[in-house]
Amino acid sequence: MTLALNPPVADLARATPSVTVLVDRCAGCQECVVRCPTDALDLDVARWVAVADQTRCVGCRQCVRTCPFSAIVVEGPALVSERTPVHFAEPPRLRGDLSETRRGLSSWDEALAEASRCLECPDPTCVRGCPTHNDIPGFIRAVAARDLAEAHRILRRTTVLPDVCSRVCDQAVQCEGSCSWSLAGGTAVAIGALERFITEQMPVPAPVRAAGPKADLDVGIVGSGPAGIAAAWELAEAGARVTVYEKASMPGGLLGWGIPDFTLPSEVADRPWAQLRDAGVELRCDAPVAPDDVERLLASHDAVVLAHGAGVPITPPVPGVDLEGVEDASSFLERSHRALLAGSGLAELETSRVAGAGQEGAVVLVLGAGNTAMDVARSARRLGARAVCIDWMDPRFAPVRPDELDEARAEGVEVRFNSTVVGLEGADGRVAVARIAATRQERADRRPEVLESDIVTLAIDRVVLAMGYRLDRSLARDLREVPFAKVVDEYPDRRWLASGILANPAPRFARHQPVGRLALARESARQSAAFPRAARVWVAGDALVGPSTVV
Amino acid sequence: MTTLTEAGTAVDEPAGAARPAGTTRDPVVTAVHLRPVRRHGMEERFAPTDPAPGWDVARHPKVARLLRNRRFQFLLILPNQIVFWAVILLGLLGTVVPGLNFGTAITWYLWFCLVFVMMVVVGRAWCAMCPFGGFGEWVQRRALWQRTQKVLGLGRKLPEPVAQYGFLLSVGSFLVLTWIEETFNIAGPGAPHATSWMVVGIVASALVFFLAFERRTFCRYVCPLSALIGTVGAMGSVAGFRTRDRDVCVACETKECMRGSSSGYGCPWYTWPGSADSNLACGLCTECYKSCPSDNIGLFLQKPMTSVVAPTRRRFDVAWAVAVLWGLVIYQQLNATSVYGTVDNWLNTTLHLRYPDPVDYVGIIGLVALVMGGAAWVVQHALARRDVVIPSGGTNYLERTSRFRAFFVPLMYGLIPVVGADYFARQLPKFFQHVPRLVPSVGAWFGAGSTHSTLYRYHLLADPRIVLVQVLVIALGTLGAVSTSWKISGRDLAGISSRPLAVRLVAVGLALACGVSAGVLYVVMHAAP
Structure with a gap:
């Protein structure tokens, strides 16, 4: 591990961390000893308390986070080198540009330098913070050893979409936010960049169909998005016959049309299905599965996997939302994706009916500031429109990726926080004016308060709703089994507490989001998912837990 | 190792066990590689x-069932909780005659005696059923017995600059409480409302600490009785x-x-x-x-005295707690003699202070504690082997090592039985003389109690029998201290002394000296309450 001072300290004499064991409370339980990444802690058998080798301590504070009795104190800096900066690209001409803006690590030198920042913690919190629990120290170790095949083998245990996830995951609130360095108040290892580097240096290996054990198994999968891909992959590698039913005309779900090329290039998004088809998975597009069809599927397959995602858009309860010109993000993204690929535009975005607009494009109001909203706004910009995103949350608390926000603003998207639409007004049945109220949000855990007294109007041409999604349960409506809800222990597994991931309430690196709790909520959601089940029917992905991240 | 079953529930299985068909390996467990625990010398x-x-005793199914029941501790605390809220209310609203007021009667004629019995026989039995900590804990946990996830309060840890002194903070608060008690003659018992306010004060400060700090920070570090119960309780059989x-x-x-x-x-x-x-x-x-x-x-x-003799890791704060608590009980004994009254009056007149002036309160306690320290210093100076190197400990207050500490700490531990016996004996006059008053004090609720009643004036025992019992208790405590001092000095001091037998005899002599002093004082006190 490369040692340097972070943040840099002028006076080297005061520049090392110091560890104090509070012997009054230390019970010698060795929770800290077994977790110290640098083996700086030992047990004094005579006194049965922990003792620290100050020269080995690097200030990661794992011991502080894991101690059950808060009997250890670490002061001083974190001894880790600076993170390799990676900047996004700004296309010189935005109109029609589909080139990927986000960059990865550009050389082996950069990758090795970044990999050397990893402590290889004995109880890695990054693994817990990753919703799919990738063995992150494992693949970083493989990068450090320049063994890309091993890195892919390690990744394959938990994900089939490393090239996708490394681009679209908000690592700052997941794996990177849970990194020991982040939890210690510093800057995390660039885990996402390293994962992307692996997939750029060596493509994701295709599924290898096994002979034998499951050859007689015939499975039908509803949905070809990330969950469907993972299910098909596992089953194909086990040797089963897999048929995937996709309602759209192209596969991939959100990966196919929902994430634009400038965020997720099509060669990356298309890779999984190209490989699955080559492995013999049968894909049927334009094949929607209605609730009545599930029984029929069960008759023709040994098992059915419902992986249809959470696709019902959330609609704001404001007047005027049914005016012409108001659409949900999925439909907009699908159309804009086709238009951008074809090199054409969308007629309705070329001109504006707003008075005084001149030659500029349509004014598109995007409700929301999450990933989808940013994708909508940036797509609109590439189609010649003007884009305004509004979000009712305070910028301090809104779950928006800062790098994505910077990219959007650099491309001319106007993003307004503490704002919410309270009404849409039309002219000739088409939306023309948005009435926007200011909001106030004092705390992250409180709903913003709408300030009705402070309303401005904005002349607009179109509105796109990008406020999130929810589950469509109609698919399982006709299954005969009663809803199946597991009782979830409301106390986190003590292993989670022991790892220390829950100890830092809101790391600065994670934009003060509660990283451990995010991943833990996924675990709990998985355990408590209330979805009707029947024999031979499985549910996976967002369809099981509700809207979530790609991983 | 944890695996996931088909239903998605985590199942523990021994490491290395063959995975049952249909299970997948937990990816988190795969990535965790804890360092081996140190077991050498354990x-x-x-x-x-x-x-x-x-x-x-938890091997017995009935005991196990009882201990596993979440209502168990609540039901232990509840009677005491009721009693002490009654103490508060009756002290404020009941009769002003201390002997007839149930609040003062139960507190000072019975409870304070019983606490010492519990300490000596069990250990921290009172802590398990304490209504002060119990009340604070119910509020902090927002539940009477349920396991809740969100606790009330700031949940802070006691800061290290204070926590490093361990039980000495509790000794300090006991000295303050006793001084207040002397000032207002609370335990006389004096005016019943004084007892009420004392209890309210303890409950209020407990509540403040339970809401500011996590767990039972109050009980362990701050409660006036914690050091006493923990130290004397080492004699206990649990x-x-x-x-x-x-x-x-x-x-x-x-x-x-x-x-x-x-x-x-x-x-x-x-x-x-x-x-x-x-x-x-x-x-x-x-x-x-x-x-x-x-x-x-x-x-x-x-076995009784095990926690006095057996521990290999002794605490410096406990040693000073013994010395200071010994000083306090000696002060209380001196204070009860008529000779002291003269000295105290002179002091008050000269210094223009009122009773209890802090000068002789702190002075006597400090002097006795220093004498104990001084005795240990003399012993180590005279008898410590020069060639023995005391291994250095940490830099922390508790863990620093020195030749003085190497002698002082074991010597003080050896005195625990006589300290415990002295505190117990100190409560006996009130018990023997006045505990029958509990009956008319209950009657007083219904207007039926009276200072003229037979029970009000009945003494279970009187002077000189009380003195006899006190001396007997001290004798037993001294015997206990002789035994523990002999054993402790044999194990911890003989090896670092130039004259092993002498150091053991000196340790025993110190215990005897303490016992004899206390015994003589009881005789002089003539069963003063």
């Missing part, structure tokens, strides 16, 4: 203090909740006993059953027993 370290398995198999504890990756689980809270007393080597800091609350996922904790009994 058995030798704990052999002297581990109780034998046969002493584990070892507390201890590990059944230390290998299991050391290998445990979750330590629910310390962190809590869905069945119980993490230890409120900052004690780990895996390393407890005395009953000093086990509050007998049963939370660890309820939380342990491996059924690896038992409730062990021990």
